[in-house]
Amino acid sequence: MEKISRLTSENGVVIFSKTTCCLSYAVNRLFHELRVNPVVHEIDQDPEGRELEKALLRMGCKSPAVPAVFIKGKLVGSTNEVMSLHLSGSLTPLLKPYQY
Numbered sequence: 001m002e003k004i005s006r007l008t009s010e011n012g013v014v015i016f017s018k019t020t021c022c023l024s025y026a027v028n029r030l031f032h033e034l035r036v037n038p039v040v041h042e043i044d045q046d047p048e049g050r051e052l053e054k055a056l057l058r059m060g061c062k063s064p065a066v067p068a069v070f071i072k073g074k075l076v077g078s079t080n081e082v083m084s085l086h087l088s089g090s091l092t093p094l095l096k097p098y099q100y
Contacts, residue, residue, distance in 0.1 A: 001052060013069075013095065014070040015031070015040045016056060016065070017067050018044040034095055062077075071094050
């Protein structure tokens with residue numbers, strides 16, 4: 001979907017999220033603790049949210065489609081993938097260019 005491509009190409013770190021999702025909240029908190037201010041797109045606040053969610057699933061996100069984390073335009077994955085990268089020490093080097 002064009003909106004996903006545009007957001008992820010124009011911003012270093014993008015998280016597609018839902019305001020009511022506790023896993024989305026946890027991933028957002030992790031990024032802030034790592035001193036990264038991601039662009040967070042709340043798909044449940046977007047009129048095209050259903051289409052965005054379907055597009056994220058088609059791109060390879062597992063169900064549920066959020067949180068969907070993109071770094072440097074590339075889909076990293078959801079909570080499991082992000083936490084695995086963090087625990088292995090591989091997340092911080094990916095985020096280094098985006099830290100404040």
